Amino acid sequence: MDLVALVGNGLSIACEPRFSCSSLTIGMQEKFKNLGLDGADTALRKFAEKLNNSRSIDNAFEEMLGPLEAASGVLGGLYEMASALRSSMPGNGDKILESLRRAERFSDLFYRLGSTGILELIEEVSEGVDISIPKALVEGLVEVAAPGKLTIGTLNYDALLLSAVLAIDEERRTAGDLHFAADMADGRVEMFHEVTPRKEIRGHRIRRSISDFPSWPLTLLALHGSLTWLRDTRSGDVWKFELSDIRSNPNYWNDILQSSDWKPAVIMTNQSGKASRVTEQPFKLAYEAFQERLGGASRWMIGGYGFGDECVNSVLAEVAAKRHGVNCLVVTHAGSPTRDKVEEVLRGVSSCHIYDGDLKDLLRADEWREWRR
Known part of the structure; x- marks a missing residue:
């Protein structure tokens, strides 16, 4: 499932x-x-x-x-x-x-x-942050989803979750599974770009339609973009670049700031701004894919999210109102978000387990074991 x-x-x-x-x-x-x-x-x-x-x-x-x-x-x-x-x-x-x-x-x-x-x-x-926590979480989610598919929507600009997914994908490839994880970058569309002066780096174009996504066991959707994404202001296309190439240039961010051809592709604004930006590509595609997969999933897990983005809440509420029989696990921290807030957004969900604690301890929690039964 x-x-x-x-x-x-x-x-x-x-x-x-x-x-x-x-x-x-x-x-x-x-x-x-x-x-x-x-x-x-x-x-x-x-x-x-x-x-x-x-x-x-x-x-x-x-x-x-x-x-x-x-x-x-x-x-x-x-x-x-x-x-x-x-x-x-x-x-x-x-x-x-x-x-x-x-x-x-x-x-x-x-x-x-x-x-x-x-x-x-x-x-x-x-840089240098231990990814063992996101890696263990993804591995646990993959295990719960099997033999079905896992889709992860992330609201984070950092590449920690991406790095964890890539590490797991590399392990799977070593074991012979060559088609395990995909993200929003289309591996079929590759090009070198001079995004900073006098140096070309390899990029993969962000997908343009839901049909571009392969039907692999794990898909990572960056709903609000990533620090690895840049928009070509001349064509409007968004490209994902390797984190190693970004870090190899100590002047990378200053070069991007000075560039008229490239700018970061992220949603970094207030609530009214987000409502507008999610209607623009490639964020519109990310939301459409996320909503479609929510509607086809029997289990949801929401963690590290305070239910503060109305554009996200509206998608969750709309699907929850239509999709009956969903088994959901929500991870809160120190009582935030409140149970009332969670239930307000997810009122259509038939079963909602709430674990209030640290994400790093989730896989050992009673709520996790109850949810995954």
Whole structure:
């Protein structure tokens, strides 16, 4: 019977506490200071609060960066509207257009400074981290799913879960199983790109349709992108690059920041921004594949996720309302998310086991044994 798992940042934190949102936000603030931008984090928070009906927000980097991404899009739209009305504008129309363009570029630059800085921090923190926890979890899930298929949707930008899947896939290949694990990168479409000056690295294009996915035992879906993904701004295609190639260039993230041809392909924004971004490719494809597989699975496992993303919750709730007979296991930590929140989203699920504890101890928990029966 097929199994679908949803994994959030709690798994990364179980491997390394510095993956917490608060730690990464502090790291982003430090990067701003190192660039001579003292006070930028305070200004970002105040800007976000102003656009959020003065509701106070915490220092979560997504909430702070989201308004910048939105502002860049709005200013771009205003520039296009002003350009269309140029002939009827007052004599200073050129100055208005130039001001709008500069403001748009400023918003985009600050967003890219913050988002690229976060991805660089995640890559730095993840280097050398022991992947035994995600590897053991994936192995356990594969065992529960067998002889059916396992699909894992991850909300994490880091490559810890990917590294665990690749390690298991390599073991399977050594044992003679050549078609075990797939992710969103299409291994059939390979090309070398000069994403940084004077050096080409190998990339695989992200799949374009559900039919592109092979029917293998394990599929990993990066629902909100990955630090290994880059979008070619000229073609719009998204490519996945090897983590080893990224780490071999000490100036990689600065080069990407300066590039006009390549930019990170991740959803790193607030809730309203996420609702819009998940309708864009390749995230739309990831969500469609995730929803389709949820609907065909008899078991679900949700771990390390606080049920805070409405775009994710809506998919879970929609499928739960239609898919009867699902046996679900939810891993919470220190009572978060609450049982009420879990049951609100998964109210259609017939059986929901909740284990409140550390993900690293999940495979030894009574709730795990009860769920997998």
